[in-house]
Amino acid sequence: MNYSFIEFIMGPMVWVSFAVFFIGLTGKTLYIILQIKKKESFIFSFLTLKHSTRSIIAWLIPFFPKSTRTNPVFYMVSYLFHIGLFLVPLFLMSHIVLGNESFQISWVSLNDTVADWLTVLVIMALGYFAYRRASVPQVRYLTTFKDYLLLLMVALPFITGFLANHQVLAYKLMIIAHVISGELMLIMIPFTKFSHIITGPLSRAYTGSEFGNVRHAKDW
Amino acid sequence: MKENAVLQNELNSDSAIEDGLAKLNPERITKVIQEVLYKETGPRFKAYVETCMHCGLCADACSYFISNDSNPKFSPAGKVKRTVWEMIKKKGNVSTKFLREAVHISFLECNVCKRCSMYCPFGIDIAYMMLLVRRICHKLEITPLYIQDTVNSHAATSNQMWVKEDEWIDTLQWQEEDAREEFKNLRIPLDKTGADIMYSVIAPEPKFQAGLIYQTAVIMHAAGMNWTMPSNPGWDNSNMAMYTGDNEISGRIAKSFYETAQKLKVNKIVMGECGHAFRSVYDMGNRWAGWAMPPFEVVHALEFYHELLTSKRITIKEKYRKKVTLHDPCNVSRGRGLHDLARIVVDMTCSNFIEMTPNREHNYCCGAGGGVINCGPPYKQERMDNNRNKADQLRATGADVLIAPCHNCHSGLEDIVEHYKLNMEVKFLGDIIYETMEKKIIHPEDKQ
Numbered sequence: 001m002n003y004s005f006i007e008f009i010m011g012p013m014v015w016v017s018f019a020v021f022f023i024g025l026t027g028k029t030l031y032i033i034l035q036i037k038k039k040e041s042f043i044f045s046f047l048t049l050k051h052s053t054r055s056i057i058a059w060l061i062p063f064f065p066k067s068t069r070t071n072p073v074f075y076m077v078s079y080l081f082h083i084g085l086f087l088v089p090l091f092l093m094s095h096i097v098l099g100n101e102s103f104q105i106s107w108v109s110l111n112d113t114v115a116d117w118l119t120v121l122v123i124m125a126l127g128y129f130a131y132r133r134a135s136v137p138q139v140r141y142l143t144t145f146k147d148y149l150l151l152l153m154v155a156l157p158f159i160t161g162f163l164a165n166h167q168v169l170a171y172k173l174m175i176i177a178h179v180i181s182g183e184l185m186l187i188m189i190p191f192t193k194f195s196h197i198i199t200g201p202l203s204r205a206y207t208g209s210e211f212g213n214v215r216h217a218k219d220w
Numbered sequence: 221m222k223e224n225a226v227l228q229n230e231l232n233s234d235s236a237i238e239d240g241l242a243k244l245n246p247e248r249i250t251k252v253i254q255e256v257l258y259k260e261t262g263p264r265f266k267a268y269v270e271t272c273m274h275c276g277l278c279a280d281a282c283s284y285f286i287s288n289d290s291n292p293k294f295s296p297a298g299k300v301k302r303t304v305w306e307m308i309k310k311k312g313n314v315s316t317k318f319l320r321e322a323v324h325i326s327f328l329e330c331n332v333c334k335r336c337s338m339y340c341p342f343g344i345d346i347a348y349m350m351l352l353v354r355r356i357c358h359k360l361e362i363t364p365l366y367i368q369d370t371v372n373s374h375a376a377t378s379n380q381m382w383v384k385e386d387e388w389i390d391t392l393q394w395q396e397e398d399a400r401e402e403f404k405n406l407r408i409p410l411d412k413t414g415a416d417i418m419y420s421v422i423a424p425e426p427k428f429q430a431g432l433i434y435q436t437a438v439i440m441h442a443a444g445m446n447w448t449m450p451s452n453p454g455w456d457n458s459n460m461a462m463y464t465g466d467n468e469i470s471g472r473i474a475k476s477f478y479e480t481a482q483k484l485k486v487n488k489i490v491m492g493e494c495g496h497a498f499r500s501v502y503d504m505g506n507r508w509a510g511w512a513m514p515p516f517e518v519v520h521a522l523e524f525y526h527e528l529l530t531s532k533r534i535t536i537k538e539k540y541r542k543k544v545t546l547h548d549p550c551n552v553s554r555g556r557g558l559h560d561l562a563r564i565v566v567d568m569t570c571s572n573f574i575e576m577t578p579n580r581e582h583n584y585c586c587g588a589g590g591g592v593i594n595c596g597p598p599y600k601q602e603r604m605d606n607n608r609n610k611a612d613q614l615r616a617t618g619a620d621v622l623i624a625p626c627h628n629c630h631s632g633l634e635d636i637v638e639h640y641k642l643n644m645e646v647k648f649l650g651d652i653i654y655e656t657m658e659k660k661i662i663h664p665e666d667k668q
Contacts, residue, residue, distance in 0.1 A: 032263045039262030045512040059341060066582055067339040070280055138285070139276035141292030142301055147274050199271040200342045206264070207343030214503060214513070216557030217581050219338050 009179050017183035024190025029198050047209045055208020056201055058220040065220035074132065081125035084118040085154070089182070091115070094165070119162045126155045150193060156181035231324050234598045240362035241316045249319065252359045253312030256352060257304075265352065268344045269308065272297060278346065281339035283585050284329050287608040296336035296346040299325050303353045323362050326353035328599050329606070331590035332463070333550035338581065347590075354591075355465030363464050366596025370460040373423075375469050378453035378476055380460055381423035389451050391426040395434045399441075403659070406441045408433070411484065412448035418486040419449050420477070422458035422494045422627055432492065435654040442659055443533035447490070454480030457491050459500035463591030467508050474505025481516050488517035490524045493648045495551030495626035496589060503555060520552050522625050525653055526561040529568050537658045539571040542645075544652070545619035547576065547633060548583040549626035557581075562625060565649060569656050576617045584610050586624070588632020604639045607632070611640035625649045 036043050059065055068075040089095060091110040100106045110118070130151050133143045160178035164171055188194060211219035257265070279285045279295035288294045293302065303322045307314060314322075332347035340346070357363055363371070373382045383391075389410065396408040409415065419440070425432050440447050449455065454476040461469035478501075481489050491497060498520045506514045519527075528534045546566055553559045559580040566573050578584065587607035592599075614622060614636065622637070622644045624630040634646045 032267065035263035040264055042507065042512065043264065055343065059343075065338075066578075067277055067280070067341070070339075071277060074275075074277070133274075136276060138279040138290065138292040138295045138298065139274070141295070142274035142276055142297050144274070193270065193273060196271045196273060196342065199267045203267055203271050203342045203344055207337055207345060210345075211337075211343075211554070215555050217554050218557075219343055219581075 006176065009176065009183065013183055014179075017186040021186040021189055024187075025195070025198055028190050028195060029202075032199070032202065043206060046213055047206060048213045051209040051212030052205030054212055055219055056204050058208075058218075059204060067220075077125045077128050080121055081129075084122040084125070088115055088118050088122065088158070088161075092161075116162070116165070119158050122158050123155060123162070126151050126158075146193075153181070153185055153188060157185055231320060232328070232599055232602055233320060233324070234365045234596075236365035236368055237320065237323050237362050240360065241320060244316055244319070244360060244362075246313065249314060249316075249360065250312040253307050253314070253356055256356045256359065257307060257312070260355070261352065265349070268346075268349060269304065271342050272300070272344055273342075275341070278336040278340050278344075281336040283331070283335075283587055283609050284606050286584075287606050287610075294329060296330075296340075299330060300346060300349055304349050307356075319357070319360065319362060322353055323357050323364065326350045326357065327364050327367070327595055328592055328602065331550070331585045331587060331592050333585040333590060334554055335550070335582070335585060338554070351463075351465060354463065355467065358465035363466075364595040365598075367460055367464055367591050367594040370594055371464050371466050371469060374459070374461055374473055378473065379423040379456035380458045381427040383423050383426055383456075385451075385453065388426055388455065391430050392433065392449060392451075395430055395437060399434055399437050403438060403441055406437060408437050409448045410451045413483075414485050415446050415448035416487050417445055417447040417490045418481045418484055418488075419447050419490050419492075420455055420457045421492040422497050423456045424458075424627060425492065432648070432650065435650050436492065438654060438659060439528070439534060439650070439657070442657060443528050445533075448484060448486065450480045450484060452480065457489075457497040457501050458494065459497060459505050460591060460594055462500050462504050462508075463496070463594070470500070470505055471508030471510075474501055475509040477501055477505070478509070478511075478515050486516075488519055490519045491521060493521040493625040493627065493630075493650060495549040495555070496591075496628055499551040499555050503551075520556065520558060521650060522552055522558045522562045522565065525565050525649060529565060529653075534653070535658045536569055536653075536656045538656060540569055540621075540652050540656050541571055542620045543572045543574060543618070544570045544621040544623055545574050545576050545614070545617040546579075547586065547622060547624045547626075547629055548580055549624070549629045550583075550585055550589060552626065553583060554581050559583075562649070565653075566623065569649075569652050574617050574619055576613055576619075578613075584613055586610060586626070586629035586632040587636065589626070589628040593628055593632050593635075600635070603632075604635065607636050608640075611636050611642060614642055614644065615640070619644060621645045621647055621652075623647055623649055623652060 062079050063069050087110060091108065092115050093109045093112055096106050096109050130148060133139050133147060157178055160174050160181055163169060164174035164178050189197065208219055211217050274297065276295060276297060278297050282294060282296050284294040292298050303325055306318065330350045332350055334347045336346045337343050370380045373380055377383065392408050392410065396406065399406045419436065421433060457477055459470055459473045461473060502514055502518045544566065546562060548559045587603060587610050592603060622633060624633050624646055625648060630646055630648060637644045637646060
């Protein structure tokens, strides 16, 4: 492998990925807010902080909304998956070391064994999601090829990271694949369904406000 | 219309849909769909489409999905897939065959009850998207016949049932006259400026359920309320245009309704036991007429009964003894959170109450509302098939009487009770109050 290529993906490309991720998501949020102002300003007449937060929090509490109790397996896997998805990349020792080397900053880290198990959990969760897509009729009916692609995109950095960490096969290749797939995912977040990281809470906030503020009813 | 056009299609259809489809051309279809999906909507619609993760969790929420043996086509997102996704994918360039199905899905396979919004982790408003599809159908003039007729009536007469002005006034006076044989000095005050309450009903009441107006008059009389009913157009609070995507007429109906109340200088509007009418004047019609919230205090019958009973303006002589259950209509439960007040009223008037499960905000839809029953006889059989889960839910209660405080629910549930041989009596809450109350005679002047 060409050394300058490795330098590129470990250097400038990291900057580019994070820039696209942050600017992309901020831009998307701003664009949505501006568009609401321009075309659907009535939304602001109904949106309240109280009811938005109430709804978002209600849906973050495991097994509080009725829907989460009727599908306990899916929601349990989904909760754990999202926890792992955030914790592992942000608090992995090897990632903190990179931050320390470049910027002399460091933060609290996950125990390596815990991180390892969380990684396995994320991968298994993705496997479950794929299985569910293929086997549950009402999910299969809605599923497109893109949906599987999204699962794969999330799985790659975790699988390659896990393999690289344990140095089971082709370490160098794995770490390169890990960096590239991680960067690819960061870049894709603002432009794919991954952007539900932003639109999900926004949509929840509006529905929560309509239900709570206008209709005086619960939405969970 | 071609005689066997309907028969040749697997889907139930009617002459208005078929005539409309025959007049369409590809340019017009594309233009209208693009207009509605891209010009009339905004970031909200876009976010809903982009946010949907295709997880299928909304399926469990939908009566149609449950009643049709979990057929994925009937899940809420499945219906979006069969309509909106396809329209977006083809940029509006869809066939008339596709549109025939779109009319059917949006008008007859969805009650816009919003139960699915409570099962979607992101709270995506799928009912809103079904209403968008109806809007497209409206603009393409392929709305089902019977419901379009009610909108035509709204447009021409300001009421839903072609009730003529003299017939309306005459019906009120007829009810007043009948009631006065039992209750001395009872009045149904017409156009009493400055009254405390304007009482309003939906057009089917004077058309074929005039007894309900009689009952209300007796309740108002016993409670000694200072009330009035309007004589001029604007008395009808129903709004079928809200459900056909005819937003312009929908706004006009709501506006003339508020203007009627304004002319009478009343303090508040009390309305009969109707759900969709409440949705119109409390939640949707007002928005099309330019008000974020209604310009008048709008009180649904459930809330009004609660007020009358808890303030002891009316008292219960003897509680109702039969085993009753209560159906929470979407538009006053999910639509206004009145389910707990309703239970207080039921507790105060009935001695043997059993809950149906699920209940309150989570209650299953009646299967008739959202304009579905208004699409008329051509679709009754399939409506019954689609209501199977509601019948199962009702049967499990073992109740003798089913209280349904909403006109659409009431009519739909009566059909279900008959079709599935449930041996239940369907009643309005007002029926129960009328039967159990102390019908004391009070002169309005005494109370003021």
